[in-house]
Amino acid sequence: MTRSKTISLQTIWSRGAIYLLLIAFALYFLMPVYVLVNTSFKPYTEVSVQRMWELPQGLYLGSFTEAWSKVAPNFTNSLLITVPAAIISSFIGSINGYIFSKWRFKGSNTIFLLFLIGMFLPYQGVLIPMVITLRSVGLYGTIPGLIFIHCVFGIPITALMFRSYYAGVPDDLVDAGKIDGCGFFGIYRHVLLPIAAPAFAVVLLWQFTSIWNDFIIGLVVLSNPRLAPVTVAVQNLAGSFTTEWNIQMAGALIAAAPTIIVYLLLGKLFMRGLLAGSVKG
Amino acid sequence: MAVGPTTLSTTAPRTSRRHINRDLLLAIVVLTPSIIAVAIFIYTFIAWTFWISTVNWNTSVIDYTFVGLRNWERMLSSFRFQMNLRNLALYALGFMSQCIIIGFLLASLLDQHIKGEAVFRTIFIFPFAVSAVVTGVAWRWLMRPETGINLLFESVGLGFLKSKWFADPTWGILFITIASSWQFAGYVMALYLAGLRGIPSEVKEAAQIDGCNTWALYRHIIIPMLAPVTYTSIVLTGMGAIRVFDIVTVISGSGQAFSTDMLAYHMFEQMFTANRFSLSAVIGAFMIILSVFLVVPYLLSVRKEQER
Numbered sequence: 001m002t003r004s005k006t007i008s009l010q011t012i013w014s015r016g017a018i019y020l021l022l023i024a025f026a027l028y029f030l031m032p033v034y035v036l037v038n039t040s041f042k043p044y045t046e047v048s049v050q051r052m053w054e055l056p057q058g059l060y061l062g063s064f065t066e067a068w069s070k071v072a073p074n075f076t077n078s079l080l081i082t083v084p085a086a087i088i089s090s091f092i093g094s095i096n097g098y099i100f101s102k103w104r105f106k107g108s109n110t111i112f113l114l115f116l117i118g119m120f121l122p123y124q125g126v127l128i129p130m131v132i133t134l135r136s137v138g139l140y141g142t143i144p145g146l147i148f149i150h151c152v153f154g155i156p157i158t159a160l161m162f163r164s165y166y167a168g169v170p171d172d173l174v175d176a177g178k179i180d181g182c183g184f185f186g187i188y189r190h191v192l193l194p195i196a197a198p199a200f201a202v203v204l205l206w207q208f209t210s211i212w213n214d215f216i217i218g219l220v221v222l223s224n225p226r227l228a229p230v231t232v233a234v235q236n237l238a239g240s241f242t243t244e245w246n247i248q249m250a251g252a253l254i255a256a257a258p259t260i261i262v263y264l265l266l267g268k269l270f271m272r273g274l275l276a277g278s279v280k281g
Numbered sequence: 282m283a284v285g286p287t288t289l290s291t292t293a294p295r296t297s298r299r300h301i302n303r304d305l306l307l308a309i310v311v312l313t314p315s316i317i318a319v320a321i322f323i324y325t326f327i328a329w330t331f332w333i334s335t336v337n338w339n340t341s342v343i344d345y346t347f348v349g350l351r352n353w354e355r356m357l358s359s360f361r362f363q364m365n366l367r368n369l370a371l372y373a374l375g376f377m378s379q380c381i382i383i384g385f386l387l388a389s390l391l392d393q394h395i396k397g398e399a400v401f402r403t404i405f406i407f408p409f410a411v412s413a414v415v416t417g418v419a420w421r422w423l424m425r426p427e428t429g430i431n432l433l434f435e436s437v438g439l440g441f442l443k444s445k446w447f448a449d450p451t452w453g454i455l456f457i458t459i460a461s462s463w464q465f466a467g468y469v470m471a472l473y474l475a476g477l478r479g480i481p482s483e484v485k486e487a488a489q490i491d492g493c494n495t496w497a498l499y500r501h502i503i504i505p506m507l508a509p510v511t512y513t514s515i516v517l518t519g520m521g522a523i524r525v526f527d528i529v530t531v532i533s534g535s536g537q538a539f540s541t542d543m544l545a546y547h548m549f550e551q552m553f554t555a556n557r558f559s560l561s562a563v564i565g566a567f568m569i570i571l572s573v574f575l576v577v578p579y580l581l582s583v584r585k586e587q588e589r
Contacts, residue, residue, distance in 0.1 A: 015393075022390050025383075026404045032419035032463065035429075039422070049428035053436075096315050103308035111316060113580060118323035120516075120576040122524035124545050125569035126326035128333055128552060128562055133326075152322045155315050184304040184311070213412035215527040216545075223553075231414040235531055238418050245422060252418040256411050263410035267403055270410065274471045 040064065040250040047246045067237070067250035073226065074233035075254065078212060080143055081229055085150035086207040092151065093158020093203055094196060098188055100159055101166040102174050112159070119156035127220055134221065146221045146229075150211050158203050161276045165199035166192060198269075205266055206273035209259050230255045327569055333562035341556040348559075356563040364539040365547050365564075368454045372543065373522035375458030376465075380518045381511065383462065384469025389499070391470075392477045402474075406467035413464060417531025420460035421447075424532075447533045447541060454541045461528050465521060469514045476510040477503070509586070516579045523571050544568055 039047060040063050042056040068075075100112050130149065131140060139145030169192065177187040218229040225236060234255045238248045263270050334353065337346040356362050387405055391398055408416065423429040424446035431443045446456045480503065488498050504511075526545035535542040535550075544564055551561035 018390055018393055018395070022387075022395065022401050025387060026401060029404050029408065029463065029467075032408075032416070032423060035423055036415075036419050049425065050432070052422075052428045052432060092315065095311060099308045099312045103305055105305055105309055109584075111312075113584060114324075115319055116580050117573075117576060118319055120520055120580075121323065121327070121572050122520070122545070122568050124524060124526075124548050124565040125330050125572075126323060127330075127548075127565060128558055129326040129329040130322070149322075152318045155319055159315070184307040209410055213410075213414075215412065215414050215530075216549075220549075220553075231412050231527075234414050234418060238421070238531065248418055249422070252415045256415040259410045259412070260407065263407055264403070267406075271402075271406065271471060274406070274409070274468055275475055 036249045036253055039246050040067075040253050042246050044244045044246055047244065063244075063246040063250035064254070067247045067254055070237060070247075071230055071233045071251050071254055074228055074230040077143065077222075077227055078230040078255075081146050081150070081218075082208055082211045085147045085154070085211050086204055088147070089151045089154030089158050089207050090200055090203045092155060093162045094193075094200065095188065096155065096159035097162020097164075097166055097199075098192055100163040101169075102171070102187070102192075103184070112163070115156040115159060119160070123153075123216055127216075131220060141222060141224055141227065143222070143227065146218065149217055149221060150207075150214070153217075154207055154211075158207065161203045161206065161273070162196075162199055164276055165196065165202075169195065201266070202269050202273045202276065205262060205269050206276075208262065209270070209273075212259050327566075330562045330565045330569070333559055334566045336559055338559045339557040352559045352563050356560055356567075361539050361542060361547060362564070364542055365544045368539075368541065368543055369522060371452070371454050372458055372525065373519060375455045376461055376522050376525075377515065377518040379458060379462035380466045380469045381514050383466040384514065385473050385507075385511075387466070387470040388473035388477055389503075391474060402471075405470050408464045409468050411464065413461070413527035414531050416460055416464045417528045420463070421532045424456060424460075447536070450537045450540050453533065453536050454543075457529060457532055457541060460532065461521070461525065464528075465518065469518070472510050472514060473507060476507045480506055512579065512582075516575055519575050520572060523568055523575070 035052070038055065039052070041059050041061075043060045043062055046056060046060075100108060134140035134145050134149075139148060173191055174187055177191045182190060212229075213231065214229070215231045215235070219232050222228045222232070225233070228236075234248075234251050237251045335347060335349060336344065337348045337351075338344045339352075387401075391401060395401065425431075426443075426445050426448060430446075434440055434442045444456070445453070447453045449456065484502065484506075485498060488502050493501070524545055525543055526549065529541060529543050529546055530549075533541040535546065544567070548561050548564035548568070551557045551564065555561075
């Protein structure tokens, strides 16, 4: 691009091919969205296997009102689960990350490594003991129980994200805080917390998205359909194969709306979360 | 936010003040609840799962009578479990190759000074913000044999491409990876894009001056330089394959004669439908073993890299 102003025919061809490929992939990535949105705006009588790709004849909102009447309680449950769990786990992460990056002690790196390994291991390895334990303390089948579990499983990832953020904060700032007579909490409150807003945004967004989208833990801990999160409700809505497709699609869109809106508004932060969450970055 | 490799070398400053030691102790005390939580809810629970896999708890009545490896023998020799292994191999093959190839391709394309890069990037990554359940609902309809993509094929004269998709009794599981890769390829693209942006432009320019064409540049310089990103992608997608549950549950469940049955789904059914907790625990423990082989060498290598 930087080399010359003379554009040869060959570069025009290759540039064209690049854009063509990108547009083809973009269409492929948008295809499921088209189907979701398109079908949601059709009444049941218009939904047929032969006319799946055709646009609706008018904007019919009945699918959304009917889907909403079915998943609204679960949507509320998801909010009641996700918001507190995301906030609490971000807060825990901000302190743990601070310790892992600025208060290293003998063995702290090993502990951190064990956290990371734990983060990668599949939930299936802990499901049965988790149910037994939650039952024995009376938290099984309750929203606080699910919040608790999400907070515990959020410990490694939130510590990792905050730790890499604080690693970019010069130790001199921390030392200056010490010289000023600040202790452990003082440095956290007066040195790190005031500049941690970007990290909080990334971690909150990450935790919000992953907890909102969770299915397996919600399904296991809150098997009661009334208390289940919205992902489980959408699956139940779609469970019986005879149900109306338009309502299934509308329900799925409702369930996806919060994370999609957040992503479109805060895409940049989301991207940072993606990279920070991959350990390597 | 610093997204570069986290450095492990910065050590806590050692001032000789006495209250520093008191503060360090305070730091450890504050960290302790998290350590205990991880120790119990991850590591102890995993050990507990292994223990349950060796007892006789295969009804709804708790029974901790030790039976050795009997559950393991029974599970590993069962047809369904062997189907799980076959399906895992196919799923991993389809999912990992699609995510890595598409992810790398898209990142390389986007790295060519593209107008509207942000729009393309947003489109490619947004599926990752969508839950696997919603992904499954959309794709389940797209892959209905009598409509969806088949209908699209037919209307453009590609009727011979029509498929039974996930309902195919042999290759159904491979088709499910189309849906899961749709969701995850953007993440891999983001990783590769960050990697590509990390390669200094001098490297590319020097290669071009040396007469490298684009193909040689990628083959001999860029792809080898991105090897760490590829390793990360292999581990992340491999883990995704081992633990996949949501999308398979929504699209097809076990499928015809377990043709799309995956470990996590099998485990869930043994646990909640059949109450065979010990057999279920065998599957959970097996999944942990598989994951450890994938994850531990990776994390150790990342750590070694950072200590250098």
